Structure formats: C-alpha cells, structure tokens
Amino acid sequence: MTKKRVQSTNRHTKLAVSLMTFLSAGCLMTIPANAETVQPNAVPSGRDVEIDSQGKVTDFAKEYTEVKAPFLNLMRSSDTCDVFGIGDGRYTHGDAIDVASYQSGLTLNDYKQLKAKGIKTVIVKVSQGRGYLNPAASNQIRNAIQAGLKVAVYHYATFNNSGSGWNEGNHMADCLRKLGLGPNTLIFADMEDRATLNNQVKNGLNSFWRTLNNAGYRNHAVYVYAGYKYRDAVVSTVGKSRTWLAQYPFTPSRGGYYERQWRNQGYGAWQFASTSRMPWKWWFGNLDLSTDFNGLLTNAPSTSVSNGWFGNRYYVNGNAVTGQRQINGKWYLFDKNTGAMKNGLQWVADQKKTCYYASNGQMQYGQQCINGKWYLFDKNTGAMKTGLQWVADQNKTCYYASNGQMQYGSQKIGNYYCYFDPSTGSMHHGWLTLNGKKYYYDKNGHKVFGEQTIDGSKCLFDKNTGELKSQSKPNVIVKPVASSGWKTVNGKTFYYSKGKAVTGQQHIGGKWYLFDKNTGAMKTGFQWISDQRKTCYY
Template identity: 40%
Template sequence: MIKYHKKRIVLIKCITTILVACFVTILAANKSVSANLIPENGPLDQATATVGQEMRNGSDHTLGNSFATKSSSSLGTDVFNIGDSSRPRVDAVDVASYQSQMTLNDYKKLKNLGVKTVIVKLTEGATYTNPAALTQIKNAAAAGLNVDVYHYFTSSTISGAKKEANYLLNFLKKNNLNKKILIMNDVEDDSTQTTQIGANLNAFWNVLSQAGYKQHGIYTGASYLYRDAAAKTVGFKRTWKAQYPYHPKAGTNWQTNYGAWQFSPTAKIPNGDYTGYIDVEMDYVNLFTKSSGTSPIQ
C-alpha cells in the first residue's frame, strides 16, 4: 500500500510538471514580443505590444509593419483618443491607403486637437503607389496641416535603391510636389537588412537630391539591426524612431536622442468620420514642420 502511494505521488508530480511546461509554452507563443517593443528607457512590464491593425499583410506596408509582434496576442497596445491629456503629446500622424476613408472633417479635427503634421505614404519598392496619396495630401493641406511624405524601402542593393528612388521621383514630378517637402524613407523591412544599408540609402538620397528634393529623413525602429547605420545617412535628429509602450503616458518620453518618436499605432480620432486606428508621433526637434508646410503641391 505504501509503495503504491509513493508511485501515485510520483505520477502526479510528473503529470503536473508536464502540464506546467505546456502552459508556459502556450503562454510564451501567444505573448511573444519583437525586440522593438522591449523598452530602452521604460519598465519591462510595458514592453508587450501588438500593432492592432489589419494592415500588416500583402505588398502595401504601413510604418511599423516589421515592429509588430510576430504572433497573435490577447494584449496589444491600448487604444486611446488623440487629445487625451494623460497620453504623450501628438504632434504628427502618418497615413497610408488604410486611412483612405478619412474625410476633410477628420483632418480638421486633428488640427483642432493640436496635431501639426500629416505624413502621407506615397510609394513602396519600385511597383506600388498609394492610390489615396494625392487626396490625403490635399485634405491635410486644406485643413491647415503641414504635409510630409514617406516611401517604404525594400532594396538590399545599390541598383535596387536607385530604382526605388526613381520610382518615387516619378510620382513627385508627375504630381508637382514641392521640392521643399520632407521625404522620409521607411527602413524596417527584413529584405533591407544588410551591412551596406548606408551605401544603399545614400544611393537613394543621391537620386532625389540631383532632382532637387533634398529634404530627407529616416524612419526605423529599435528592432532593426542596422538602425544606426541607416540613421547616420541623415543624422539622428532627422531620424524618426518607433517604439511602443503598452500604455503610453504623458511625461514619459522615449527615443529622445532622435528627432521624433512614434509611440503608438492604435490611436483614434475622437468622434471622427474615420473610426479606425492611426499611428501617432511626438516631434522633439520640429523635424516634421521644417518642410513645405501647407503647400505640398507647387
């Protein structure tokens, strides 16, 4: 009877150990976090975040695509309204085709909430153009907002970088965009991860500069391996860096060594016509306002 009891205890312990191990594995799989979301200046318990947007698949990427949690999570960055005084100040927002339903009224609301700049996605790689870009540019300018633009970079070679720059340049020229406009290059895609990222980006910038578009900036994130090399092509104060705390709070600012900080992809326009999410940023050095202002089209 005693031997049987001991065997039973051992069996129960083994089953318990197996169940605990399975639970830990499942939990880890559901709450994995990208390196971008581990705070450099904040507590670890604010590190978990998921970009809560449906816009993370296909060939049309938005800013922060690679900085989202790679697997699904029951958590995610929390949702809040732009203008909430308990949150970091929102100086700028960025939009892509996924915000194509935003109306002129939405842009006016952003202006009234203290937002200064809208950064519009134009192109990606050498084949994709945001079909809503011109409307978004015109609406933002009509609302009295500064307008900047961005390109999503995908190349790993100098020749590829030049091809992408010329593709973007074609859009800029065709639509008479102001040569003073700030052009941000979104450097986050895994395909761009190479030790020659600096040379690739400089080749990209040279094409634009030779055509008269000399206002350049970089967008990247904490998880991008060659982020410093990318930033050095324009300078750290002209670099806009993404890192998402789970619950961003007013007075708790990250990435202050850079020009701007993208702190959430899940903000909303209160009582807006557009009810989806929008990316928000804090501009530390007026990076986004030193551009063509409210005259993005010549």
Template identity: 25%
Template sequence: MKKINCNLAMLCAFTMLMLSMNLPAYAEDSSSVDSSVSSKMDSTQSTTEPSSSVVDSIEQSTDTSLSDTTEVESESSTTQSSVSEAVEAVQADETIYFDDYALPSGRSDSTPTARSSNLLRSSMDIVYAGEANRPKSHFIDISSHNSSISVANFKKMKNYGIKGVVIKLTEGDYYTNPFAQEQIKNATAAGLKVSAYHYAQYTTSSGATKEANYFASLATRFKLPKSTIMVIDIEEGKMLNSSLTPNTTAFVNALKSKGFSNPMYYMNRSYATSGYFSVSKFGAKKMWVAQYPYTPTAAMKWNNEYSAWQWSSQYYIPGIAHPFDISMDYSGYLENGAQGRWLSENQYVTITKKNYSVWSNFNFNSTTNSTTNIYNKTFKVNGKYKHMNGETYYSLYDNKGNWKGYLNAAATTKAPGPQGIWLSENKYVTLTKKGQTLWGDINKFSSKKGNTTTLYQKTFQVKGKYHHVSGAIYYSLYDNKGTWKGYINAAGVTSAQGPQGAWMSENKYVTLTKKGQTLWGDINKFSSKKGNTTTLYQKTFQVKGKYHHVSGAIYYSLYDNKGTWKGYINAAGVTSAKGPQGAWLKINKPVTIERKGYTIWANIDTFSHKKGNTTGIYKKKYQAQGQYHHFSGATYYSLYDKNGTWKGYLNSNATK
C-alpha cells in the first residue's frame, strides 16, 4: 500500500473521527459553500472514502509540531487494522499534501460520491477574483460539478480577466458531461475561448484509442472546430506506469485521425516529473501542470517550463457560489487558442517559398492568398504567434497598413528593412524613362546616386533586386566595368534579353562611312558575323531599331531597300542621314552629261521637286562637289556649273 507522512496526534484524532462519524454520499450542490472546493476538473470521491481534506482539517486541530511525525504503514495485525483503514481512506482521495503545496489527482466522475471538501482544505487559501498579490488568472476549467453557468456569469469571469474555459466533455468511453453543450454555448456567447478535456482511464493502447474516438465524437457532436485544444486529463494512479507514454501516443494518433490536431496534457507536478510521461516526446509546451501552493502569491511563477500552471482549486468569482480551478497561461494557448498569445513584432519579411496558404483564421479553414501568388513580395510583420503545432505564424500587413493574413514563417525570410531581402538576379536592363532616381539607399531613400535623365537609354547589368514593401521592385545596377550605379525602380527600365540592351524602335537612315567595321548577326555574345563595312563602304541603309549595349556602344539594326535585314552595326562606324538619300559625301570632280532624259532633282529625299532634265544639257560639263549614296542603291551627284551655281542632284548613271 501507499505511505504518507503525518503527525501522530493527528492520526489518532483522525482515527477517532472515522469511528464516530459517518460520511454519506451526496451530490455536489453548486450553490453551497461545500461545492466551492472544486477538484481539478470536476472529480468526485468514493462514497466509502473521505476526502483528503479531512487530514488538513484535523491537522489544524492538533499539535502541528513536526518532531513527533512518524511513518504509518498498513500491516496485517488486528491492532493496526483500524489505523490502516483510516490511512487508506485518506489515501484514496489521491490528493497528496506537502509542507507548502498540494497535488490533485484521481478525481473521477465514475460514480457519484461525497465531497466533504469543507472539512478538507482549510489550510489552502481561499482566493477571490481581483485580489492583489496573486498569480495571474487566465483561464478556468469546469465540468458537471459546476452545472449550469449562464452567459451573464461567464461575462463576470471575463470582466475579471478570465479569457478561456476548458470544459469537460467525457471520461473513459462511457461518460459525458450532461452540461457540456450548454457550457460550450454560453461560454462562447460570452466571448471566452473554449477548449475541451477528457478524463482519461486507459491502461492499454486499444483502450486509449477507444477513449480518444469517444472524446472526438462528442467534440464533433457539440460542433467544436477541429482547431480546438483537446486536453487529456491524466490523473488516475493506475495509468502511472511504463505504458503511459505508448498508450497516450495511441490516444493522440486516434484523436488526430479524427481531425483534432491540437492535443494538450493535464497532470499534477509529480506525474509530470515521474518519468512515465515522456515530456520530450509530447512537449513541455503542451503540458498543463497542477500544483497548489497553500498561499499563492504574484511572485510565484511555478511550472513555467510548461505551457500552463493550475495554481488553485479555491478561486471564487463574486456573484458565483462555487469555486473554480484557476490557471496561469504561460503560452496563451488556453486563453487564446492553439495559436497562443499575440507577440508584438516589428520587422519585414520577403516571401521566399511557394505553395503556402495565407490564412484568415487559425481554424485553417479560410485563406486570403497563396504564397505562389505573392512570391518574392515583402510585407510588414506587426505581430506573430507561436502555434502549439510548433510553427510560428506572422501577421502580415502591406505598406498601407492593410492586414493580409497569417502566414507560416517558414515561407519567409527576414529582411533588414522595408526594401525586403536581396534576391540574386542576372539580367540586363535599359533605362527607358527619364526623371527616375538612382538610389544609394532604398530603406529610407536617403541617398541619391543619379538620375535616368542623364543615363537615358543606357543599358546596365542587374546583379540583384529587392521587392520593396511598397510593392515596387528595385534593381541593383552595375555598369560594364562592374561598378555599382545604384538602385532603380523597375518601372523605369525595360528588360533586355542580354547585354545588348532592350530593343528600341528607330526610323532613320545611315551611311557606312568607315571601313573595317563588322556587321553582327548577334550582339549578345558577338558570335555571328553578317558582313563588313569594307565591302559595303558608303552604302546607305535604313535603321529600324537600335540597342544601347552594356558596353556603352550603340548598335543599329540595318535593313536594305528591299526590307532585308543586314545585321547590327556599331553606330560609331556610320554617319546619320537626313533621309533615304544618305549622308553627304564630299567629292570634287568634273562630270559630263552622257545620257538624255534623266531628271535633275532639287530634292532626293522624297523626289518632290524637279530642277530640270539632262536632255537640254546633254554633253555639257559640270563639277560634282558632293555625292549621296541613296538608300535605293543609286548614287546622286550634286552638280555645280563653272560659275559655282548649284544645278541640282543627278543620278551618276547619266554622267561620265
């Protein structure tokens, strides 16, 4: 049998008391003072066994000296049988008392029992809501012993700072709290966070599975969301053995198979540290531990290595007759939900993983977006939650303060500021908008590096980018020598396929006025040659487009008079013309008119003005002071007479 340490005088007095009194069984009256001594989660005692608070009461009426304490153990002798029975009756209550605290356990609803609590816990402080110098009061737990609780009374609790209530649903695989549905409804209506608990009886894995299924079925019947915290109340002594961890694992697996993925574990301090329950496996931050100091004070932070601490069963709320079990919530799970407590944050993150949902609530049944759609975008994080599933969720806001939803932090990377994170990039862009600033800083926009007006149409290499919280993308620009030029808003550039830059439409004519220049078929890698200006010297072509290469050179895209593309030419090797006549090319040579019927033109751009005809000047001599190699392929001389008077433009085919 079990052993307890007790004062000898107390033991004798208790024995006499047991012989002279009868403790009949009776149901708890929620309006009586007796009902004020609630057990952890609504348990009751055997009709043949007095509550252990009897010991406390007797201790107060006897000599409290510790010098005469002795260990009393049950033996088979007749002379000690009455004492042994008395000790066993005290032990049957399963509440263990120490010098400065008590540990509740073994309080089942299996059978209606006497609750002689008035006699029991007189050494434990009665605590009233609102008292100074008490531990924090975050949530309560209730069961059938608390019977009906109105919405108004739940609101009273809320007014005293209570945010959550854990409601007993089931016990074993047979018992249901008859008040559970009403308690859930009224607590929810009052704005309290509702969690549920099951008083466990299992001693085998199959039994655990059966109890879990029973618990889940009632939670479903009572329409509790799948995100509800489902507490396993472990306080039966028969469960405390090497099978506790595997049996509890079976319970949790069955619970999760029904969609309830947020299990939690309640037990007293001695159970939590017994070694039979694997704290490392189930997680200390999912454990709710009971330990009742006789005089709880605000300075106490007991069991803060766990998620929550139940610090008294003698908590009274003015206007409500019976007492409650009261707990401090270190994690915030049982006063807020499985997401835990809001933790203030002031930082920026960039979305760096796709296929994550952005949630509108922690029931995880409604989304606002997917990270696939907002990949690489940056958001402000004003707060976060450390969910009991082990994940951290950020509360995201855009630059206008609009809330965007909750996102698993695993899908993000923290940024040093509103610019977001550096994202590697390897591309080329051409500056195609004037008046854009090149910034040296895009966190506070406090430093300017230049302006696109002076760099208009130039091409740069982009080695990285930032998706700013403002929604703008900023490229980090480098010139062809690797010199950093600053950050530019992507809206002010045009992306290029390579270092040649972006195609820019052009409509002009040029004449090839330098020999030895290559016409390229490719100016990205300069891997293909189309010809050479030596063979095309002084010919005129139409330019339909151009590239401002990252090297600094401009390349024209040339077409002949039949629309055939001839290649890319460095603009340094050409002379721009005013029209299809080509560029003026100076010469000084005499020519004789050898053909009749040729027009002498005043304009060879549009051939819109005639100056005469060669028929009337046949065989006459003139001086050609200049020529044009027209886009059409013809060469036109600019003719002057012997007096230096300009006569017009004539096709060289009409002369010798």
C-alpha cells in the first residue's frame, strides 16, 4: 500500500534452502521445493509524500532501509520483486488496486482500462492520523465510480490507545461526510505505522470502530502486513475473513504457494505486489495490486446513500442532489459540484437572486440579523431585497443598500435625502432636530428645502442643507365651539371634544387618527409617532 513502510530486522523473512523451515508472520511453515521466494521486506511499500497532522511534510520512502541476509542470494538470482503489467496471466490475478494522493494522475480512461484488465475495486486513501484528508480522494472516487468500479476506502492509522483511536475515528468520519460517502462504505483501518506498535493497539482499534459506528459507518475491515507484531490482535477486531493481508513474493505466480497459503488460512484478501504497472502507461510507475479470496473487496457495497440525508448531502436514487431542492416543504441549496449543503448568504445563479440559508440549510424569509447586520428577504421567494422596503410586521419603511444591509441615519436615495432611525432603521417623517438644528421630512420621507408651508406655517429651509432658517406662526384660525365632533376649517379637518380640538393620536369610532400637536389639524400619509418610536400610515 502506498504508505509508510514499517521495517525492522526481526520481521524479515529468513530463507535458507528448499524444504527448510522458515519464520514468516510469526508462524513456522515448511516451504516446498517449488515455493516462491519471498521478498525479505514482505511489508507494504511505495512512495508517498503526505502531510501529517502537524503540517510536517514526510517522504515515507526515505525512512525505509532494506535489510537483506547474505544467504538469500543462495535462493534467488534477483533481490527485487518482479515488475509486471496488470492483467499478465502468469501472475496472481489482480482484483483491486489501492491509491493515495501521489496517484492523483490516474485519469478516468485509466480506470476504465484497469476495469478492462480485470480490476473490480479501487481502495482509496481518505485520511491519516488526526488531521490529513487526501486532497485527491474526491476525484479518485468519482473517476472509479464513473468507470464502473467499486470503491472502498482506508484510513492510515497512527493511534495506539483508546483515546487516540477515538480521535482518529472522529477525524475519519468527518472526512467521509465531507466526501459524501454513505454508511455502507467499506472502511479499512491500515495498521502498519510503527506508532501503532503498542500492546494497547487493539483497544485503540476498537475505539476507532466504535466512533465510526456512532457516526453511522459500520462496515469495517483491517489491512495489515504479515509480519506486523500485533497482527493477531488487530485481526481479532474484525476476523480473518475481513482482513486484507499484505505480503510480497518476488514472483507472485498464479496459483502459487502463498496465494494458496493465505486463502486456506481464511484471509479475505491478499495484497501481493507493489510493483504492478499499467501496460498502456508503463511510465506512470508502480501500483499496489491485490487479489480477493472471499468477496471482501469485489463485493464492496455502494459508497452512496440511496435516498435521503447523509451528513450534509441529500441523495435521490443514490445520487447527491445539487442546486436548489425543496425537501419536506423547505428549500435548501447544494453545491453544484460536490453536493454539499450550503448555508449563509448564497447567490442562486439560475434565479439571479441572493438568499440566506440558516445553519440547518433551510432558506430564511423576512428580516434576518446576520453577523450583526439586518437584511430583508422576500416572504415568498427568499430573495434578498434592496432599496426602500416596507416592513409590514413592524409598520415601518427601511432602506437596504446594494449589499442588502439595513442603513441608518441620513441617506441620499436618488435625488432625495432621507433619514432613518439610528436604532430601528425606520424612515423618518415630519420634524427632526439633529445637533440643535431643525429639519423637515415630507410624507414621502424626503428632506425639504427652500420655502415650504407646513401645517399653515410659512417655513424657510436652507437650499443646501435643509436646515430651518425661519418659521411664521400658523395662519389657521380656529374658532372655539361648544360641541364635539368633526369640523373642517380652511380646508383642514379637526376633531373637537368638549369644545376643544384634540391633538396627537386619538381613538375615534374604533379607528386611530393623528392630529398635529400644535394646530390640531388631522394628519395623513406616513407619520412618525415620536412617543412610540414608530412610523404609521394614515
């Protein structure tokens, strides 16, 4: 497997002459005269430069030192494994390859040709330790599926106790969700790093499995090399039939001794080579090759969810939906490439609108406070609104800039100046005093300039600033009356109670009215009720 090699001299297979007993993977066996010669470093191999959880770049191949016993030369003419093309009938049949980040150069056509050569499954490295996510995994999974291949995944483990196993399980679950992989995905724990060589590694692996179970991922298997010190312990967490064993003969001949040996011992699959190549692209370099004994690899279930939610994706007939989608009466937005659910402010290109999606992914409507700023979204379409807007449930007119944020204070809108309450954002109407200076905003909320008649009073406002310069007394003459009720004087309407014109807000005949606080004249249009801090329409 294209990961870190774990080597020490006490794991090397000791070979002598034919029919001589040897030590391999902790078991005594006898090699017949026609047995394959085993590579002394019968452990996972290859080159892969990846980033560990601390951000350190490690070239794993540089940490490997091959140790050979001199007498091995008596057994063979070559000290390296055969390099051969995938599909070559002289060698053990290849059912699966595994890939990591440095094999990101494999194209969709490569996967299709691998399938034509008999490959059925691709096992993709997803994660490592507590912080690494294979950046090529998404594309590798997608290409393999499009080529008609099955997909399994693996996590390169560095844990050695329950706590670290729990941490790495959470990290892998997060990576699986980010990649949109469903709960049936076949997951291998890759047990080879020397950091795992601890008598508590079984507890760590069981903790890793429990964490994945809690996240909904329950299809577990183990990858381990034959000479791994705690092989039996890690295998016991899933059983031999769910173990993918690694051991590399120099010439893994079809139907050969080790192929029969590992099959008869009940292992699920065997990674028998790290030096296979694609015949059509020999220059690409070596690939790991594995054979399946019992369907562990070739019967890997779908990595997708058939229907419904899984993680932050929603599936229909096994495919993650993209774009806008209504689910149970609520609108969601999914990334057009990955299918991941989106939240926050989002541009919906096909409808040319900006919408807001809460942390649960659901589209929001009406007024919304986002990062301390107020926005308004259409109650039907969810589209973000801009410009002057009537907020019906609060009986106010507000102004939203081109970025959708509510504006306050003095604002120039087109050719007019308007004022919006510093607290509520409500448009102001009528008289306003700022810094000791008086201004007037008409029924449309526009600041007035020059000569104006307001409630019968002649007013002069600065032609540039709108500041009140002079004001005459109202010329409305209201004669006292003894009766109560409505009266019209000089074109203005008044309401009398006990012979006196009422002012301010009044409830008359079940309806609310507003009368000028100075003259008592009835007001109409948008009006600012200062004592209640609201704008009303009469």
